[in-house]
Amino acid sequence: xxxxxLTVGTEILxxxxxxxxxxxxxxxLQELGIDVMYHMSVGDNPARLKxxxxxxxxxxxxxxxxxxxxxxxxxxxxxxxxxxxxxxxxPFPEEMAKLEALFAKSERKMTxxxxxxxxxxxxxxxxxxxxxxxxxxxxxxxxxxxxxxxxPPSEMKPMFDNEVKPRLLARQDSVLWSRNIMxxxxxxxxxxxxxxxxxxxxxxxxxxxxxxxFQCKLRISSKRKTLEEARAAVDAMTEKVVKKIPDxxxxxxxxxxxQVVFKMLKERGLKLxxxxxxxxxxxxxxxxDISGASEVFDRSLVTYSxxxxxxxxxxxxxxxxxxxxxxxxxxxxxxxxxxxASGSDVCVSVTGYAGxxxxxxxxxxxxxxxxxxxxxxxxxxRFTTRRPTRERVRKNAVLQMFLQIYKTLK
Amino acid sequence: xxxxxLTVGTEILxxxxxxxxxxxxxxxLQELGIDVMYHMSVGDNPARLKxxxxxxxxxxxxxxxxxxxxxxxxxxxxxxxxxxxxxxxxPFPEEMAKLEALFAKSERKMTxxxxxxxxxxxxxxxxxxxxxxxxxxxxxxxxxxxxxxxxPPSEMKPMFDNEVKPRLLARQDSVLWSRNIMxxxxxxxxxxxxxxxxxxxxxxxxxxxxxxxFQCKLRISSKRKTLEEARAAVDAMTEKVVKKIPDxxxxxxxxxxxQVVFKMLKERGLKLxxxxxxxxxxxxxxxxDISGASEVFDRSLVTYSxxxxxxxxxxxxxxxxxxxxxxxxxxxxxxxxxxxASGSDVCVSVTGYAGxxxxxxxxxxxxxxxxxxxxxxxxxxRFTTRRPTRERVRKNAVLQMFLQIYKTLK
Numbered sequence: 001x002x003x004x005x006l007t008v009g010t011e012i013l014x015x016x017x018x019x020x021x022x023x024x025x026x027x028x029l030q031e032l033g034i035d036v037m038y039h040m041s042v043g044d045n046p047a048r049l050k051x052x053x054x055x056x057x058x059x060x061x062x063x064x065x066x067x068x069x070x071x072x073x074x075x076x077x078x079x080x081x082x083x084x085x086x087x088x089x090x091p092f093p094e095e096m097a098k099l100e101a102l103f104a105k106s107e108r109k110m111t112x113x114x115x116x117x118x119x120x121x122x123x124x125x126x127x128x129x130x131x132x133x134x135x136x137x138x139x140x141x142x143x144x145x146x147x148x149x150x151x152p153p154s155e156m157k158p159m160f161d162n163e164v165k166p167r168l169l170a171r172q173d174s175v176l177w178s179r180n181i182m183x184x185x186x187x188x189x190x191x192x193x194x195x196x197x198x199x200x201x202x203x204x205x206x207x208x209x210x211x212x213x214f215q216c217k218l219r220i221s222s223k224r225k226t227l228e229e230a231r232a233a234v235d236a237m238t239e240k241v242v243k244k245i246p247d248x249x250x251x252x253x254x255x256x257x258x259q260v261v262f263k264m265l266k267e268r269g270l271k272l273x274x275x276x277x278x279x280x281x282x283x284x285x286x287x288x289d290i291s292g293a294s295e296v297f298d299r300s301l302v303t304y305s306x307x308x309x310x311x312x313x314x315x316x317x318x319x320x321x322x323x324x325x326x327x328x329x330x331x332x333x334x335x336x337x338x339x340x341a342s343g344s345d346v347c348v349s350v351t352g353y354a355g356x357x358x359x360x361x362x363x364x365x366x367x368x369x370x371x372x373x374x375x376x377x378x379x380x381x382r383f384t385t386r387r388p389t390r391e392r393v394r395k396n397a398v399l400q401m402f403l404q405i406y407k408t409l410k
Numbered sequence: 411x412x413x414x415x416l417t418v419g420t421e422i423l424x425x426x427x428x429x430x431x432x433x434x435x436x437x438x439l440q441e442l443g444i445d446v447m448y449h450m451s452v453g454d455n456p457a458r459l460k461x462x463x464x465x466x467x468x469x470x471x472x473x474x475x476x477x478x479x480x481x482x483x484x485x486x487x488x489x490x491x492x493x494x495x496x497x498x499x500x501p502f503p504e505e506m507a508k509l510e511a512l513f514a515k516s517e518r519k520m521t522x523x524x525x526x527x528x529x530x531x532x533x534x535x536x537x538x539x540x541x542x543x544x545x546x547x548x549x550x551x552x553x554x555x556x557x558x559x560x561x562p563p564s565e566m567k568p569m570f571d572n573e574v575k576p577r578l579l580a581r582q583d584s585v586l587w588s589r590n591i592m593x594x595x596x597x598x599x600x601x602x603x604x605x606x607x608x609x610x611x612x613x614x615x616x617x618x619x620x621x622x623x624f625q626c627k628l629r630i631s632s633k634r635k636t637l638e639e640a641r642a643a644v645d646a647m648t649e650k651v652v653k654k655i656p657d658x659x660x661x662x663x664x665x666x667x668x669q670v671v672f673k674m675l676k677e678r679g680l681k682l683x684x685x686x687x688x689x690x691x692x693x694x695x696x697x698x699d700i701s702g703a704s705e706v707f708d709r710s711l712v713t714y715s716x717x718x719x720x721x722x723x724x725x726x727x728x729x730x731x732x733x734x735x736x737x738x739x740x741x742x743x744x745x746x747x748x749x750x751a752s753g754s755d756v757c758v759s760v761t762g763y764a765g766x767x768x769x770x771x772x773x774x775x776x777x778x779x780x781x782x783x784x785x786x787x788x789x790x791x792r793f794t795t796r797r798p799t800r801e802r803v804r805k806n807a808v809l810q811m812f813l814q815i816y817k818t819l820k
Contacts, residue, residue, distance in 0.1 A: 013446040015436030016620075019429055022451075026425030036423040037458060039451035041432075048447065048469075055465060059458075210426075273718075280698025281691030284712045288690025291766055291800060299718035301711055302694045308683075308709035308752070312722075342718070356701055390701060 004056040008067035010043040021066045044074040067151030069134040071113045087121035127163040177230035180254030181218040257402040265296040273344035274300040278352040313337030331371035331380040347373040411444045412470040418477035420453040431476045454484040477561030479544040481523040497531035537573040587640035590664030591628040667812040675706040683754035684710040688762035723747030741781035741790040757783040764803045
């Protein structure tokens with residue numbers, strides 16, 4: 001199948017919103033093995049909308065549109081599809097009843113415009129909208145497939161997942177199953193080299209690598225007749241991959257490192273505290289981003305100044321003087337001081353040069369030290385950062401703090 | 411002028427990257443008063459690329475392309491533009507010399523492919539690339555304007571700003587000047603209502619509102635014969651706006667609230683510390699995101715547990731028992747305790763229900779209290795959050811912490 005993704009809305013052409021709908025739909029279609037030939041965006045303009053449809057019509061056998069299904073005069077996607085494909089735009093009684101019930105409940109007055117949302121191309125299948133008032137639709141006509149979805153991502157994405165994807169899979173007579181393998185301490189090209197025997201010439205399951213910031217994701221997908229077969233194929237390949245790079249995987253369930261560490265701590269009933277200098281609270285913010293963090297997380301002492309490091313953590317003036325605030329010794333004393341202050345089972349510390357100013361010849365901007373107290377032992381480790389912008393150094397430091405905990409508890 | 415933005419690259423169609431180039435270019439063109447009619451994306455495919463050019467050619471008088479200017483066989487944008495517009499693709503000696511010098515310096519071998527980057531349409535004007543090896547170009551042909559830019563945003567954006575924008579402005583015989591007014595405590599529709607007299611029927615300067623998360627930005631732009639005239643027009647309108655809503659503006663220079671507060675503190679030589687519960691370090695992370703934060707920021711005590719609140723800040727068990735950890739009283743005691751611990755001039759605290767679990771009947775999820783100690787006085791204030799997802803509550807709390815400091819120091 002050759003598909004075009006047509007996103008409708010003047011706000012896209014103004015650059016007022018980022019077109020994430022095209023990204024989401026394209027990712028999903030790629031997994032389904034459907035080729036995306038074009039992304040197109042037009043404003044709420046009838047002539048240009050029809051022009052685009054005409055173009056797509058000659059070149060693709062499938063169109064997915066988002067946007068322009070709302071109640072206002074501006075919303076024209078449905079009307080233009082009807083005109084182009086010679087469909088009548090007719091009221092769907094069930095949708096009208098739903099809409100009327102909704103308005104009755106909210107005590108808002110239902111206008112003629114609102115009724116427009118329950119009109120659909122006469123041969124269309126309704127795609128219900130669980131998160132908004134505009135239903136989508138699925139229309140097969142003249143050998144073409146037209147799928148129309150609402151514009152807001154919060155409505156479009158669940159509609160795609162729950163209504164569109166199963167129908168596309170049903171047409172394909174196959175089921176897709178994927179798994180995200182989260183790796184660490186290995187770059188994208190090294191990852192590809194390690195797994196070459198599984199990637200090269202492999203048609204199912206397929207392996208694809210995605211480079212993130214300082215870490216890579218590996219996606220294993222299989223498309224088979226049944227879900228059981230697809231799952232079994234993905235699981236068998238996952239086992240091979242884990243065997244090949246056992247020390248570079250922290251999750252085979254697509255969880256990020258903060259979640260993995262949170263679960264480890266929770267399962268073992270361990271309390272965590274942190275003390276942060278260059279990350280300035282980002283580590284704590286990442287931990288507390290998880291709902292339920294209070295079950296494992298006690299405190300973070302963001303000791304940005306040397307004064308705070310001495311007062312809150314008891315780092316000795318002599319250490320700061322002799323080794324500086326960015327040193328293995330300071331990271332160790334921070335972690336030890338945190339243990340004394342909090343009594344937490346796992347105490348992690350970080351100090352470094354986030355830049356753009358600062359740094360020394362031996363420890364340039366991008367260098368940081370992570371200290372970790374656990375089970376009576378305390379150790380510190382030095383890290384550097386490639387292309388050390390302030391943002392990248394801080395992100396890398398947060399990642400390495402989590403990884404140090406993960407490696408120590410593993 | 412009617413323009414199409416054509417972004418070239420298979421990675422766009424795969425959904426592997428978000429198409430921020432289209433957003434950036436569209437925003438810039440809108441300011442210049444150039445209408446964007448379409449966004450289109452195609453892969454690195456010669457036939458479809460030419461098809462798109464043919465379509466645009468009939469409908470627009472201007473095309474901006476990004477991507478496909480690199481050295482590999484895949485990179486075809488230049489070649490297809492030449493074919494379509496009947497231009498010869500010829501070596502530009504100056505560009506070739508630059509390229510050769512670059513390779514000589516880096517000691518990498520220059521291949522025939524690399525030389526391809528110094529070939530351009532014979533009638534093109536070179537747009538130098540200060541951040542990469544592929545030059546862009548500006549071509550006027552058959553009454554159409556074609557502008558080709560490289561794909562990486564780090565190369566494309568400066569090239570647009572420094573090479574394309576001035577040339578487009580020169581054609582327009584006018585200069586654009588804009589100012590971003592940052593507002594607070596006012597929603598987008600209230601803002602529009604307040605400023606209606608300036609917005610309605612106003613052709614220059616123009617006022618546009620942009621809704622962000624819990625705050626709105628107002629952009630005032632003027633396009634005049636000279637920069638002085640445009641600046642004067644924007645400044646005169648800015649004065650009127652400030653007079654109209656004096657208590658809803660924290661910056662007329664487009665700075666965010668963290669920067670504004672940072673500068674206030676720095677100018678007055680004041681030290682800031684924070685203690686955070688529901689924001690879990692996000693406030694400190696926002697402050698320390700600013701390079702040079704150490705000049706004003708001392709520490710943040712992220713006291714997530716009740717134990718930490720008592721141990722680090724001396725919040726009394728009786729207060730936690732009687733009023734709970736999320737209360738005006740706890741926020742006050744946190745700020746007072748932080749003052750005792752840090753001695754900082756400004757001590758801000760926050761405690762709240764970020765959700766999704768927790769909250770009480772009187773203080774549902776989304777409620778938080780901000781405490782502030784300054785100049786011997788301590789006060790706490792209650793806030794609520796509309797549509798309180800965990801992320802929105804925490805963002806709102808960080809914003810209100812900054813605003814409380816701003817309002818107190820103003």
